Amino acid sequence: MARKIGSRYTAHQVLGRGSAGTVWLGDGPEGPVAIKLLREDLASDQDLVGRFVQERTALLSLDHPHIVGIRDLVVDGSDLALVMDLVRGTDLRSRLERERRLAPEAAVAIAADVADGLAAAHAAGVVHRDVKPENVLLDSAAPTGPGGAPPALLTDFGIARLVDTPRRTRATRIIGTPDYLAPEIIEGLPPRASVDIYALATVLYELLAGFTPFGGGHPGAVLRRHVTEAVTPLPGLPAELDRILSACLAKAPASRLTAAELGANLRDLLPRLAGLPALDVAGPGEHDDEGGYGEADLEPPLAPPAPAPATPPGGDRKRGAVPLVRAAAPDSSRDTHTSIKLPTAEELAGFGAASRGAGRSRASAPGRPASPRHRSVSDAIRQRRIRFAAAAAAALAVAGLGGWGIASAGSSGSGTGSGGDSRGDTPPTTDPATTTPAAGTPAAPTAASADAPQSRTGRPVALPQWSAFQGVPAAGVPLTGGPRALVLDGATYVFARGQDKNVWYVVRDASGYGRWHKLTGINVDDDPAVVSARQGRIDLFALGTDGLLYRRTMTAAGGSAGAGGSGGSAGHWNAWSQVDERTHFDAAPAAASSEPGRIDLVGRVGGDLVTASLVGDRWNAWAVVPTAGRITAAPALVSRARGSLDAFVVRKADGAVLQLPYSGGAWRPACVIEGLDATSRPDAVAAGGRLYAFASGGQAAASQDADWSAAPLPGTDADRALGAVAASPHTLEIFTRTPGGTLSRATASV
Incomplete structure (x- = not known):
């Protein structure tokens, strides 16, 4: 029976039903369409309505041959409908129910199509979050591909989330299908593109084996297996395909391939899979109604039931992974990607900056730090460097020679290495005291420690009481980056990047705020960094749109840096100068002063934390800080005492915030700050003998004698950019940036 949907469309027959809607075959002004209509009994559920509308919002921006496109959104009385392209065929679940498993060539061809669609979605900032066979449509009207597989299209972005939009769901709820949920979703970490890779790898495993790697039994048991069990290899699977599956089913999100990489690797593998029969794998018992493929919108159980004792094919499941959310220090007998591991010489050779030749490198120009050049090196060369490094380490141990000096003027730093992203994002394990970088690799000095780096909680440290946030007068343009601030001569200087790509700053003293000032001359691509190493002077560092680092210095007018509320001049600024014409940074650097007249910098290059210092008028070389491991986001840097530094970085493997102390001329082992994780630059400050750290999402922590305690920062939310x-x-004082491009300020007594 026909049904009118709005004034332009007519629905004729039901094609399928889901938990949120019914899909009809219909027609409209442009011909046949599929119409997804929200069920009437759920139309009053605002959460479902929001998810339904979000599907349209996400898909309207996507145009890809392997994504089902959205044509229109219809709101008509109690009807809410999405009008979609009509795909003549069936979904992947129906084919699996008919054939149970597919030949490797057909399975890989379908997964490659879906990976291509996900790559387009991820490039647009959209995470699907519910990749499963029900949401993969097979276009039987189109010519078949490798293995006789029809083209596959990804549909139902109903619970997709635009990465930069506020969360629509409570943090305590899990949305998705249990068999395909990534461990980080179960553990409450923010969903990123890597959750779709995990789900797609689970689908590919199911296409090959006829069952999912962790499915079966109660949903709570399924969720627990994702976190606590390693995937069982499939007997008879080609080695290359097994490696791809293992990488994409890794517990550590950063260890997985990207969608584009996955699609390319699968397509490269297709010619070698031609003619291979479906795997002959004895599967576990049939899934019951609770452990099958229905959707879950579950409160995570406080104590999930123990997993079912059923033995999967190929032997017992391997155990050993622990939850991603950081709690007490992990059991040392367990293998977990949340534990801190320091890089070996091989790992440094794989993604570190290596020198072209010891003794031949020099700083790029007088007064500038030497820069590591990045290029790929062959495995044979890398192995020779590793062997040479091991021999050099033994010689240094016998001779009792010291390490690199961070402040040694004129250190060499031109280097070669594979500076791109490494798949070895799981934090390494080797102690820095026994680790020697590859031959010629500039490395900041590290110190041995009797204790392995670990998460530290210790005794509670009282957090300060913060005032309510109050608005800061608006700048001349909306602010899009920063802010960063420092106190000089009783006045607070606040710097931020404007929508016009210039650095803007305002000064606040006892009489209030002055007017905003604009620093022109270069286009700025990230947050500025500020430091005062001399009385009455500010050094500003900014990342240009060319990825290079620039510096500008302010000397106070008349020996005073005042002129806050009076609106007068805040001092004289010299012109921008290039710090290093060859080192391209991934993110904004951070600056601090560990000694009067000395400027220390840390930055991120190729996923590594690098450091350099200005002593007098000479920069030393950029050097890798190996104790940081692989990092993401911009770092923070603070000096709490003469000769000491504390860097704060976000670990790439899991988003944990790490503290890296520097004292006695060496970088010490890192520790995890319990209760903090981040997706953007953290910040930190020293006051009253304590360290205070802040992370995205309104998180704050205080430290005294290496003991940290953390709590939410009152009055903040996910929309505010802490900085x-x-x-x-x-x-x-803490300043946040609002979505409207203005600043707010709160204070606390210490």
Whole structure:
């Protein structure tokens, strides 16, 4: 029976039903269409309505041959419908139910199509979050591909999430289908593109084996297996395909391939799979109604039931992974990607910056730090460097020679290495005291420690009481980056990047805020970094749109840096100068001063933390800080005492915030700050003998004698960008950036 949908469309017959809607075959002004109509009994559920509308919002921006496109959204009385392209065929679940498993060539061809669609979605900032066979349509009207597989299209972005939009669901809820949920989703970490890779790898495993790697039994048991069990290899699977599956089913999100990489690798593998029969694998018992493929919108159980004792094919499942959410220090007998591991010489050779030749490198120009050049090196060369490094380490141990000096002027730093992204994002395990970088690799000095780096909680440290946030006068343009701040001569200087790609700053003193100032001359691509290494002077560092680092210095007018509320001049600025014309940074650097007249910098290059210092008028070389491992986002840097530094970085493997102390001329082992994780730059400040750290999402932590305690920062939410902390003798100030491009300020007494 025909049904009118709005004024332009007519629905004729039901094609399928899901938990949120019914899909009809219909027609409209442009011909046959598929119409997804929200069930009437759920139309009053605002959460479902929001998810339904979000599907349209996400898909309207996507145009790809392997994504089912959206043509229109119809709101007509109690009807809410999405009008979609009509795909003549069936979904992948129906084919699996008919054939149970597919030949490797057909399975890989379908997975490659879906990977291509996901790559387009991820490039547009959209995470699907519910990749499963029900949401993969097979276009039987189109010519078949490798293995006789029809083209596959990804549909139902109903619970997709635009990466930069506020969360629509409570943090305590899990949305998705249990068999395909990535471990980080179960553990409450933010969903990123890697969750779709995990789900697609699970689908590919199911296409090959006839069952999912962790399915079966109660949903709670399924969720627990994702976190606590390793995937069982499939007997008879080609080695190359097994490696791809293992990488994409890794517990550590950063160890998985990207969608584009997965699609390319699968397509490269297709010619070698031609003619192979379906695997002959004895599967576990049939899934019951609870452990099958229905959707879950579950509160995570406080104590999930133990997994079913059923033995999968190929022997017992391997155990050993622990939850991704950081709790107490992990059991040392367990293998977990959340434990801190330091890089071996081989790992450094794989993604570190290596020198072209010891003794031949030089700083790029007088007064500039030497820069590591990045290029790929062959495995044979890398192995020779590793062997040479091991021999050099033994010789140094016998001779009792010291390490690199971070402040040694004129250090060499031109280097070669594979500077791109490495798949070895799981934090390495080797102690820095026994680790020697590849031959010629510039490395910041590290110190041995009797204790392996680990998460530290210790005794509670009281957090300060913060005032309510109050607005800061608006700048001349909306602010899009930063802020960063420092206190100089009783005035607070706040710097941020404007929508016009210039650095803007305002000064606040006892009389209030002055007017905003604009620093022109270069287009700025990230947050500025500021430091005061001399009385009455500010050094500003900014990342240009060319990826290079620039510096500008302010000297106070008349020996005073005042002129806050009075609106007068805040001092004289010299012109921008290039710090290093060859080193391209991934993110904005951070600056601090560990000694009067000295500027210390840390930055991220190729996923590594690098450091350099300006002593007098000479820069030393950029050097890798190996204790940081692979990092993401921009770092933070603070000096709490003469000769000491503390860097704060976001570990790439899991988003944990790490503290890396520097003292006695060496970088010490890192520790995890319990309760903090981040997707953007953290910030930190020292005051009253304590360290205070801040991370995205309104998280704050305080430290005393290496003991950290963390808590939410009152009055903040996910829409605010934390980024500027300043300290005077008795007061902390924190500045946040609102979605409207203005700043807010809160204070606390210390």
